[in-house]
Amino acid sequence: DIQMTQSPSSLSASIGDTVALTCRASQTISVYVNWYQVKPGKAPKLLMYIASKLQSGVPSRFSGSGSGTDFTLTISSLQPEDSATYYCQQSYTSPHNFGQGTKLEI
Amino acid sequence: EVQLVQSATEFKKPRESLRISCQASGYSFTNFWIGWVRQVPGKGLDWLGITNPRDFDTRYNPSFRAQVTISADESTNTAFLHWNTLEVSDSGRYYCARLPELGAGFDAWGQGTLVTVSS
Numbered sequence: 613d614i615q616m617t618q619s620p621s622s623l624s625a626s627i628g629d630t631v632a633l634t635c636r637a638s639q640t641i642s643v644y645v646n647w648y649q650v651k652p653g654k655a656p657k658l659l660m661y662i663a664s665k666l667q668s669g670v671p672s673r674f675s676g677s678g679s680g681t682d683f684t685l686t687i688s689s690l691q692p693e694d695s696a697t698y699y700c701q702q703s704y705t706s707p708h709n710f711g712q713g714t715k716l717e718i
Numbered sequence: 719e720v721q722l723v724q725s726a727t728e729f730k731k732p733r734e735s736l737r738i739s740c741q742a743s744g745y746s747f748t749n750f751w752i753g754w755v756r757q758v759p760g761k762g763l764d765w766l767g768i769t770n771p772r773d774f775d776t777r778y779n780p781s782f783r784a785q786v787t788i789s790a791d792e793s794t795n796t797a798f799l800h801w802n803t804l805e806v807s808d809s810g811r812y813y814c815a816r817l818p819e820l821g822a823g824f825d826a827w828g829q830g831t832l833v834t835v836s837s
Contacts (some may be wrong), residue, residue: 613781644821646822646823646824647823648823648824650757655813655815655827655828656763656813656815656827657827658823658824658825660823661822699763701765701823703820703821703823704821706777706779707765707767707777707779707780707781708753708765708768709765709779710755710762710763710764710765711762713763
């Protein structure tokens with residue numbers, strides 16, 4: 613199985629900041645990474661797919677990059693509603709494992 | 719509007735069986751894969767598997783293959799997650815989610831079904 617490792621496990625930032633969340637795959641996965649936002653009591657929400665494609669309806673201050681084994685989710689102009697846990701997921705091969713998550717506090 | 723509506727909270731005892739459901743609406747059911755994801759508080763997200771309602775191609779996470787069965791019924795636009803024998807460790811919130819194609823991400827999610835297994 614491919615393992616996904618996210619860093620940091622948690623971070624605190626201020627409104628208006630830009631943050632970068634990283635995700636590393638245990639083997640090369642081309643660009644097959646997705647990013648989700650999870651808030652308490654809510655279903656996960658897809659933010660980015662295939663590394664850099666913005667899901668419909670997601671603000672453009674979210675962006676994704678990377679290929680191979682290293683990937684980044686960047687959130688610019690942080691807003692209070694961005695407080696959440698963010699998960700990466702590889703969709704290169706089954707099982708499509710998730711990372712362990714990064715908890716972002718604003 | 720795409721909707722995935724899941725069945726209600728379940729309280730079960732160890733060794734009991736269980737089937738939870740996910741009814742889809744607002745899109746062509748057989749044009750998308752359906753998957754299941756478990757969320758355990760403090761433990762993140764687990765990918766259990768996916769199924770294609772068109773041809774019943776089903777992919778499992780080997781870590782869960784012994785415990786669960788994933789299926790879909792095209793006639794009712796419903797996906798199912800089934801356990802023959804529940805264990806306490808199966809407790810968690812289970813989400814169904816729509817997958818547009820292999821390689822993509824889950825773009826629509828159900829509201830989740832809370833499963834509690836306790837003696």
